Amino acid sequence: MKKSLGAKTLVYPTPVFVICTYDNEGNPNAMTAAWGGICCSSPPCIAVSLRKATYTYGNLMEKKAFTINIPSENYVREADYFGMVSGKKEDKFAKTGLTPVKSELVDAPYISEFPINIECKVLHVIEIGLHTQFIGEVMDAKIDETIQEKGDQPIIEQIKPLIFAPESRNYYAIGKQIAQGFSIGTEIG
Amino acid sequence: MKKSLGAKTLVYPTPVFVICTYDNEGNPNAMTAAWGGICCSSPPCIAVSLRKATYTYGNLMEKKAFTINIPSENYVREADYFGMVSGKKEDKFAKTGLTPVKSELVDAPYISEFPINIECKVLHVIEIGLHTQFIGEVMDAKIDETIQEKGDQPIIEQIKPLIFAPESRNYYAIGKQIAQGFSIGTEIG
Numbered sequence: 001m002k003k004s005l006g007a008k009t010l011v012y013p014t015p016v017f018v019i020c021t022y023d024n025e026g027n028p029n030a031m032t033a034a035w036g037g038i039c040c041s042s043p044p045c046i047a048v049s050l051r052k053a054t055y056t057y058g059n060l061m062e063k064k065a066f067t068i069n070i071p072s073e074n075y076v077r078e079a080d081y082f083g084m085v086s087g088k089k090e091d092k093f094a095k096t097g098l099t100p101v102k103s104e105l106v107d108a109p110y111i112s113e114f115p116i117n118i119e120c121k122v123l124h125v126i127e128i129g130l131h132t133q134f135i136g137e138v139m140d141a142k143i144d145e146t147i148q149e150k151g152d153q154p155i156i157e158q159i160k161p162l163i164f165a166p167e168s169r170n171y172y173a174i175g176k177q178i179a180q181g182f183s184i185g186t187e188i189g
Numbered sequence: 190m191k192k193s194l195g196a197k198t199l200v201y202p203t204p205v206f207v208i209c210t211y212d213n214e215g216n217p218n219a220m221t222a223a224w225g226g227i228c229c230s231s232p233p234c235i236a237v238s239l240r241k242a243t244y245t246y247g248n249l250m251e252k253k254a255f256t257i258n259i260p261s262e263n264y265v266r267e268a269d270y271f272g273m274v275s276g277k278k279e280d281k282f283a284k285t286g287l288t289p290v291k292s293e294l295v296d297a298p299y300i301s302e303f304p305i306n307i308e309c310k311v312l313h314v315i316e317i318g319l320h321t322q323f324i325g326e327v328m329d330a331k332i333d334e335t336i337q338e339k340g341d342q343p344i345i346e347q348i349k350p351l352i353f354a355p356e357s358r359n360y361y362a363i364g365k366q367i368a369q370g371f372s373i374g375t376e377i378g
Contacts, residue, residue: 002306002331009227009235010305010330010343012259012350013202013363037226038198038355039238040317046198047236047322049228070201076367080374095378116199117191126315128324130231135317141199142191153357154199161201163352163363166227168342169370174202174352175362178265182358185269189284 009035009166016079016162016171018069019048020100020109021059023087028100028109030069030092031056032083034164035131044138045123049131055087060122060134065106068136070116072160076171079162105139115144115159198224198355205268205351205360207258208237209289209298210248212276217289217298219258219281220245221272223353224320233327234312238320244276249311249323254295257325259305261349265360268351294328304333304348 014034021029036048046068050057060066071079078096085092093100100109103119110117120136147158156174163172203223210218225237235257239246249255260268267285274281282289289298292308299306309325336347345363352361 001334002301003334005330005332005343007233007327008330009230009233009307009327010332011204011206011227011235011257011307012305012345012348013204013352014227015200015202017200035227035229037236038200038203038224039236039322040224040320041198042319043317044196044198045317045320046200047226047228068200073367077373077376080368080370080372081377082374084371084374085378090378112191116201118198118200124315124317126313126324128229128232128234128313131229131234133228133236133324135315135322138196138198141194141197143194143199145190145192150357152194154194156201156354156357156359156361159201162367163202164370165345168339168345170345171367171370171373172345173364173367175364178262178351178360178362179269180359181269181353182273183269184266184360185271185273187266188270189274189279 012165013163014166016071016164017048018071018079018082019056020067020069020111021056022063022108023059024062028093029055029059029087030082032079039135045135046120046138047133047135049133051131063107064122065108066120066136067103067108067110068118069111069114070161071114073162073173076162115147117142201354202352203355205260205353206237207260207268207271208245209256209258209300210245211252211297212248213251217282218244218248218276219271221268228324234324235327236322236324238322240320252296253311254297255309255325256292256297256299257307258300258303259350260303262351262362265351304336306331
């Protein structure tokens with residue numbers, strides 16, 4: 001039997017995306033967003049949703065470019081901080097000591113210390129309600145060169161991405177591998 | 190130092206959403222989508238992206254309603270199967286033995302055996318490219334009544350949601366809790 005919890009966005013997992021932009025004076029900013037995900041394979045696109053009140057919203061509307069940076073577990077403090085404080089008030093790169101690197105492909109910085117950086121150009125802006133959704137077309141995906149690949153697949157166990165749980169607002173690690181996709185399902189039918 | 194992998198949607202984690210719809214004869218269908226995520230808090234909305242070739246695409250365009258069902262780890266076979274086979278060819282509920290329950294709020298079924306069911310009405314349809322994005326407004330979130338809550342927060346360790354890794358296409362479990370959000374970040378600044 002089921003119980004009703006009301007109209008809540010109660011889905012798991014949500015990602016921990018650190019979104020980096022430049023403001024109109026060229027200052028780098030970083031904010032954390034868990035509302036987002038991949039939204040198209042061709043062109044390769046990722047969506048992130050932000051409130052209009054954020055500093056990043058204004059930067060995105062102006063620059064039409066951003067990067068998505070995936071923090072590893074050992075940057076959970078920085079990821080959480082980026083989501084708590086506004087770039088209107090603080091220089092978040094100075095406070096954390098993390099390094100913004102100017103992308104050569106889009107007008108946005110990425111975070112040197114994070115294992116994955118995705119460089120995006122804004123393709124669509126969709127007003128939904130409290131949040132505005134930005135659909136970014138991926139120009140390039142970069143990973144730390146210390147991360148070994150299996151075939152051409154980066155190894156998630158080395159990336160150690162964070163998972164965010166809505167409602168409880170806790171961060172989790174990636175757990176054990178359970179099964180191979182597009183494979184275990186063949187046991188049915 | 191970073192190495193470039195090209196224009197890929199290389200972000201972790203992605204969810205395992207099982208999307209349920211009715212076709213125009215009232216037959217229930219289920220498909221698995223990893224391209225999606227929360228996109229707005231108010232109204233509460235979740236986005237899922239599907240290829241036009243899927244059976245679910247036609248159902249969604251017709252019914253403007255769907256449910257998102259979160260499988261627990263022990264349903265990884267069914268979740269994978271739902272993503273491999275088209276509802277045009279097979280009755281996936283019959284094959285898996287899972288139980289479709291008619292939602293009282295939207296014109297779509299949900300899966301009785303899965304721990305979380307989110308009932309949605311289609312609010313926006315956004316053509317991006319290979320994938321079309323459906324933004325669904327959440328009408329209700331239901332959880333299995335055996336899942337305990339801490340305060341009003343369902344306990345993710347009991348839900349045991351799946352995580353999907355793009356590129357390698359492996360399924361993972363949720364790992365250990367690392368930190369409390371909107372808390373650990375206060376250690377900075």
